[in-house]
Structure formats: C-alpha cells, structure tokens
Amino acid sequence: MSARVWRPRPPLSRAAVARLVQLNGVFNVITAVVPAHHGRMAALAPFVPAAGILSARAATAAAGALLIHLGAGLRRGRLRAWQLAVVVAGAAIGLHLVKGLDVAAAVVSAALLTMLVAVRQEFKALPGPRSRWRAPAALIGFAGAGFLLGLFEIAVRADHLIGTPGVRAWAEHAALGLIGVTGPVEFARPWAADTVSYTTGTFGLLAVLAAVVLHLRPGEPRTVRSDDEEQRLRRLLARYGGGDSLGYFALRSDKALIWTPSGNAAVAYRVVRGVSLAAGDPIGAESAWPEAIAAWLADGERHGWTPAVLGCGRAGAAAYARAGLDVIELGDEAVLDVGTFSLDGRAMRSVRQAVNRIRRAGYTCTAVRQRDLSATDLAAVVHAADRFRDGTVERGFSMALSRLGDPADGDCLMVLAHDESGELRGVLQFVPWGADGISLDLMRGDRTAPNGLTELMVVTAVEAGPALGIRRVSLNFAVLRSVFARAEQLGAGPVLRLWHRLLRLFSRVWQIESLYRANAKYLPMWQPRYLCFPTARDLPRIAVAALTAEAFLPVRRSAAPVAELALSSC
Template identity: 65%
Template sequence: MTQLPAESDRAAETWRPQPPLSRAAVARLVQLAGLYNVLTVVLPAPHGRLGELAGLLPMAGVLTARAATAASGLLLVYLGAGLRRGKRRAWQVAVVVAGGGVTLHLAQGWRLDAAAVSAALLVMLIVVRRRFQALADPVNRWRALLAFLGFAGAGFLLGLLEIAARANRLEGRPGVLAWAKEAALGLAGVSGPVRFVHPLGGEAVSYTTGMFGLLSVAVAVVLLLRPAHRLPQRTAEDDLIVRDLVRRHGGADSLGYFALRPDKSLLWAPSRRAVIAYRVVNGVSLASGDPIGMASQWPQTIAAWLRDCARHGWTPAVLGCGNAAGRAYRKAGLDVVELGDEAILEVASFGLDGRAMRGVRQAVARVRRAGYTCEVSRLRDLTPEALAEAKQAADAFRDGRVERGFSMALSRLGDPGDEDCLFVVGRDADGRIRGLLHYVPWGADGLSLDLMRGDRTAENGLTEFMVVTTMTAAPELGVRRISLNFAVLRSVFARADELGAGPVLRLSHHVLRAASRFWQIESLYRANAKYQPAWQPRYLCFPSVRELPRIAVAALSAEAFLPGAGRRPAPGPSAPLELSR
C-alpha cells in the first residue's frame, strides 16, 4: 500500500481510534461524581442538618431534592458515554447537572462536601469545554422537547385534579389560578400558595407532581442524548453516479451493488470518484463492503468518512469488507478482524461429479423426479404478470413480518433500475412457485445472491435444484462466478472437528452452535459448504475493542435481527423458511 495522502493525515488530527485520554478521563470523573451523588442519597444526612433545613424548606421539598440528586447522579453516569465520544450536547447537560447539583446537595441535607464536589466538577467541565465539539442530532431535540412537554403536562393535569378532588379540604378559598400555580411549582419540587387542612393531602400532591417533573426531565435528557439515525441524503444525481461507479468498478466487490439501497447515506471522495455507503444506527456509522470506485481514491474517501464520524461523535465500523479494503481501513487507524467467509462458485469448474457432490447430485435428481422445473430470467425479460407472481411468492415465503438484511441484501424486487438482476423460480409439477432466488449483478460477469426463499412444504432439495440450474444457465448469461451466502466465522465450524482443535476453538464452536438456534449461522455455512465453493474472507473494521458491543448491537439492528428493528413490508402471508443474505 502507498502512503496515505495529506487528506487522510489531516483526518488523523480530528479522529483517533480511541478517545483522547483527557476526554476519557473527564468522562470517568463525571461518572464517579454521579455515583457519589447516588451515595449521598443512600447515606443518612449528618446529624442535625435536616433540622436546620426544616425552617427553610418544607419536608416535601427536601425529599424532592434527594430524589432529584439521585436522578442527577444516574444521569451523570449515563452522560459518560457521550462525553467519551466528545458530544457537545452531553457536555452541556453535564454542566447544567453539575451546577444544579450544588443547590441540590445543600437542599437535601446541607451537604457541603458533596456540594464542593459538584462545584469542582462544574469548574473542570468549563475548563475542558473545547474538547467536546461533536455535533448533536437535530431530530432528537424535537423529540426531547415533545417528551418533556408531554410528561410535564400530564403531571400538571394530574396534580390539578388531585387539588380539585380535595377542594373542600383547603385552607381558605384559593381559586383555580392558585391551584394551577401549586401544580406547576410542584413539578419543580417547590410548594405553592395552596395550603391543605391535612398535610398528608399536600404531600400526596407534591409527590405526584414532583415525580412527573423528574420523569419529564429524565426522559427528555435521555432522548436528547440518544444517538439517532441519519436520514439518507441522496439526490438523483448521486444515485446515477453511484450506479455508474458500480458498473465500472463493481467487479472488485460482490457487495458493491448493495450500495444502491436507498436507506444508505453516501460519503464521497473530493473527486467523487469513490464513495462509502453507510448507515448511522444508534451512534454507529456502519459501512458495508468495500468503498465503491477507484481504489486510488479510497484513502481520501475513508479519511472523509472518519472526519464525519469525528464531527458527529459516531463510532466508525465496517461490515464485510474485502482484503484490499481491510488494508486501507487498517492504514487509516481501524483494527481489522476476520468476520467470516463468502462462498464463491466458479462456473467453469463447477460440476456434480465426485463423492463430495453426491448429496447435491441426489437432491437435484429427487426434485426432478418429482416433476419440478426451474426458470431463469433477467428482470428485463420478465412480463409484468410473471414479475408480480414472483414478488407475491417472495412475500409469501418470508419468515416473519420484517424485511431483513442490510450489508448483503438489496431489500427490493422488480425495481426498473435493476433490469440486470436475475430471477430463478422453482415450480412444482402443478406449476406453482415453490422457491425463489434473486441475484444482483457483480461486475460484468458475476452474480451475487440477494434473496433465497422457499416453501418448507416443497420437495426437499429444491434449493440445490435452483442453485444448480443457475450454474447450468450461467454460461449463456455471460456469468463466470456466483457469490452465495456469507458464513459468519466459518473457520470455527470448519476447524472444530479437526484433530488438535484446542479448548478455545471448541468453546467458540459450542457458543456459535447455541447462537445458531436464534440466527442462521451454522445452517448457512452447511448450506453453502455442500457446493464445494472457494471461500473468500470478509472482515470487520472497528476503532477499539471497547466499542465492539455497541457495534454488534448496531449491526444486528441494521440487519433486523433484533426485536423492533428492520423495515416492515406490506401485509401478507408468511412461511417458515428463509435463507437470505
């Protein structure tokens, strides 16, 4: 690899694989101060201090201050993650919480030592303010405001109703305006102008309004700081350029065509001769595959993407890049580990002869004897009726209500711009569609599997029959290589049964087999290994080991393997079998 140009050198000034030590240290100190706040609430106040406050604050106000102190402590612990990423919004909230902590510590029991800690924390945050410049997401700002107004409004109305229900137990004859002042001030933990005949009624109103006040602030802050998704900003011109880059350079990466998904944002090299397709999920900027375009422009594209991550405080991560891209990302500062292997079938050398292909050969023969047939067509050659029938079958064979896939799936069928995509339809003896494969172009002479769905009630071996039919038709289509499914951590399964496999490898094998009960890990490996493919490694790129849990959650969310994640298609029947990238 050649030395990265000055563009990426400048990026190193704004992005580092790990947060600066001073920023990380600040985050830890803020979290420790938060834990200390919680501790001051748990421990009793110094002897006599509550008596000194009795003449200044009502007991409800003292109790509210204690609850607010505990909430602020937990909030400071929560803010640590945002501070480590340099989020400006997290710093602003931490300053407000630290400043308010001085008053809260005095109000909850005249704790001078704890107030001094909050004051010192406030001073420290102000001194290091220039280290927290990552931009906030404007979408969260409105959600936070709506949540705050919603919970605060609910607490206000509930407090007003409680006062109205005790209207005959109030001292004097306060009007509705006084009731409203009491409910509004109660949200902040302060007593208003209304006095109750029985103190228990006043405490009930104070607790109700105070709880909703704390809840509104806590929920608003969490929404304010929660990493949001960046909405894709793609123009029609961008899509045309990306499509042209895929056409001219897509032969280097079987995943290149999936950059045409409309839910991926684009980050360009200054020359616009290379681009990274990515999606922001829970504060992780998740790219997939190799950069698209000229390899000589990759360093500039990667540098621009990393600067964008630093500007917003996002964690950069790459799913499933190839060897050349992995080297480029590693040179830019990311760590690289093998994620798994991609199964590649070479048309010229593929055949059903030999003992290794016996299982596939028998499956194909069995399906043919059952009267099954297979149709192979480019999208451009399908009639509207045939396309509609294939799309209906794909919906019927979907496993669940969510459209899965992100890094290795197109998540659409029959788009006019995808005229080179290939449909392989398997029919039974009665002419009904019982299985479907969908491939996207891989350069000028390849195909990459996008979708594999089938009816579980169909004859066993239908998938093998469709794959073999694709390989048989490939020469006439000008195809010489086909990429099948990606096998996560394939080497673990392949080596676990070998002589000399160590305890770590065997343990990893058991863990993956357990995970395969929920996700298709081992089954995808076995399903592809039967074709005797060539295995091409794919890599995961990430900034630090500490970020791997967040990246894993973001990746599973993007691929729609977590509850509530993914895009839900139009209603339709579902079937139990789905093997897709």
C-alpha cells in the same frame, strides 16, 4: 486528506473529562444516599420544608445518574452532552446546599463546572436531526401526566384539606410539585401531603430523565441520494465492481454516500443507533480508498457517530486498518467457481440427490436476466416473492438489496422454479458482481414445496453461468464459520468447544449454524470477511446496530413489502 489524521480514540483531555464527570456523578449519588448531618438539617428546616429537602436529595441522585450517563457522550465529543453536563453541574451546586447545606459537595460541583467551561473547545460533534422534537415531547408528556395525577390525588382527598382552596390552588400545588416545591394546598393529614409531593416530584424527575435521554440519542439522518449520485455510483460499480461481491448492495436506498473530492471513490453507510455502519469495501479505485475512508471517518467524528464496517474483504480491511480501525474476522463468504463446479462425487451426494428428487417431481427451473422478463411476468415474480416471504420484515443490510423488480436493476439474474403444473414456486435473485460474477440477494420459496427446491435453484444458476458469461457465484455469508468447521475436527480444545456450544445456542434465534451448513454442502471456496471498529468497548454498540440494520432487532420503522417496493419504483 490523509486517513491517518483520524484518531480512533478520543484525545486524552476529552477522555479524562468524561471520566471526571462520571466520577462526580457517582459522588453525587453517594452524597444523596448518605444521611445528612442532623445539625445541618436543623439549620435548614426553617427555610426549606421537609418535602423540598427530600426532593433535593432525590434530584441530586438523579443529577448524579445523568452525569454518569453523559460521560459516554462527552467521550465522543458531543456538544449536547457537554451542554447538559454544564447545566447538571450548575444545578448540583444548589441541590447540595438545599439537601443538607453540603458545602464541600457544592464546591466539588463548582470545580466540575469550571473545568467543563474551560474545555469547551473539545466538544463539537453535531446533534442528530431527528432528536429535536422527541425530547420536548417526552418532557411535556411525563410532566403533564404527573400534573394530572397530582390533581386527581388532591381531588380524591378534597375532604381532608384545610380550608377551601379552589381548583386553581389545586393546579398550582400539582404544578409546583413537579419541581419539588410545596404548593399552597394544606392537608389535614401529613401523609396525604407527602403522597402528592412524591408522586408529582417523581413524575417531574421522570420527565427530565426521559427528555435528556432522548435529547442525547444520536439522530439517524434520512438518506437523500440524488439521481446524479446514483449514476456516479453505478459508473464506479461498472468499472470497479468486480473487486467486491457486496459492491452492488451500496445501491440500497437507505445507504448514504461519502465521496472523495475527485469522485473516484465513495463509502456507502447508514447511521443506526449512533453507529455509522458501512458494509463491504469502499467503492471505486483502490488508490482513492484512503481518501474516501478519511472523509467518512471525519463525517462520523463531526456528528459523534461510532464508525464500523461490516463484512469488508481482505483489501478493504487492510485499508480500514491503515486508517486506524481495529479488524477482526467476522466470518466467511461462500463463493462457487462455475468452471469447476460439479454434482459428481461422494461429497456432492446430498445436493445431487435433492436436485434429482425434485426434478423427478416435475419441477423445472430457468435463469433469466430481469430485463428479459415481460412486465406481466415480472409482476408475477414480485407478487410470488412477497407471498413466499416468511413474516413481514424485510431482512438484510450488508448482502441484501431489499427491492425486487426495480427497472434500474435490469442486470440482476432471476432464477425461477415452477412445479409440474407451471405454477411459480421459488425465486432467487442475484445482483451483478462486476462483469463476470453474481451475488445472491434474495431467496424465496414456497414452504409447501418438496425438499430440494433451493438446491435446484442454486444449481440452475451455476449451470447457466457459462452461457451468461458468469464465472463466480457468491452465496450467503456464514458468520464465524471457522468456529463450526474447527469444532468438528479432531483435537478441538475446550475453549473452542465452549464457543461452539454458545454459537449453537444463538443459532436457535439467528440460524447461524444452519446458514453455514446450507452453504457448506456446495463445497464453496471460503473468502474471509471482516469487522472493523475503533475500540473493543464499542463492540456491544456496534453489534446492536448491526443486528438492527439486518432487521434481527426491532426497528422504529417497518419495511415495505417487496410488492410495494416494486410498485413505488415503476
């Protein structure tokens, strides 16, 4: 399989169909808003009550809005979007006639329906597995609320009814009102009848709209990874893991794997809000990357997911670019060279002073492989890390393992800081980066500890490197680092300064600048990391998916505490 067979943009016919559907949606909204011809309304009045005509006009506007929304799904080739577009286009034909005998608009909708049927073969993307029951539940929920509210409104106006209709007639009237049809109950005051009709009709439209939106929402399949896949991935990491510091994070339990037929390369990804989000370079032999990337892209195309890669290195970015994705620089990863790292010199003065200060306060720090800790000590570390965590959300996706104490992670390096009384006050966990490197995964510290705790733990990890065979230490990833670095230089232009101000504003929420400065004080080597994506118009969706995966935006499921994660793996 060649990576070149994947098309980063939809075929012209599919894109054209999506545009035409959206234009027809705009047309429907306009025809619903523009007043109908008086003569046509007069001709229609004997056959359709006024409430029915008004409901048809409202439904035409809703149909137009749905078609506009469906255009995005059609562009990605989703079968469900096509199915719903066919239903809405067919319904619009009748709605145009009922709302004002608008034959011309009905003909336009009929032409749209014919075109959709003719291009059926272009829409094959599979539906998401998790959206199956949400749409019916929303439909029933909104419709049920509208029905009960309609019954209530009839009941409170029972003394204004003509005749003595029973509760069965009330129920029939409320149920028919959900679809814009006048029921058997007659009111002495017209405004009372209109109130019930519009209330039930509005809830009926809301029920349909909510069901459609949930029906189209891409599913996020549950990640199921077999023990065999886990072992195959670990063998690849043992052989090829030295190329990318993010490789070990492919072992996260929420990442699925797409393999080459030979099994010598794989892409790890997670589906978030309709985006198939990979992180880092593909795992395995670089010669097999194009085949793995092609399989991943084909899987996304089959399900209608937008492909994106977060934080890949230079080699990975080149491979994804050859497969058809666009590439932009996302930021830089801070990497320390153990052999040249030193606390000497003016440039390292702040780090040196912080380390000396906390050591004088009686703090000590040790670096140890997880497998060398006793079960009791490991349990204490897991408990302390959970206690030190700021908040209940476990953040991270591209550079976080999101577990601590798993027996399978015995090669992880733990840096433990104790105060003068021997109490554990800080924990760092580094995951393996090939045979001679480590990559920072977890950083926790007691917020009541003196300043310098983090510096002490990082320096201890670097100083312990030679004895442990470690030559490289990867710290955090600094998003858009070059903007901060260049904005501080003499002669920075107005555009760069404006971009710098915006990033500082965002840093109040996401700590972009503080993370950069926390890394920069160690004078690391900066290695660029890239974002890969299909087209620029996909970037907003990808940004939302990435922020969701990294737990900076709300997610539907809560993360388990570190202690629970550790216990569940034992």
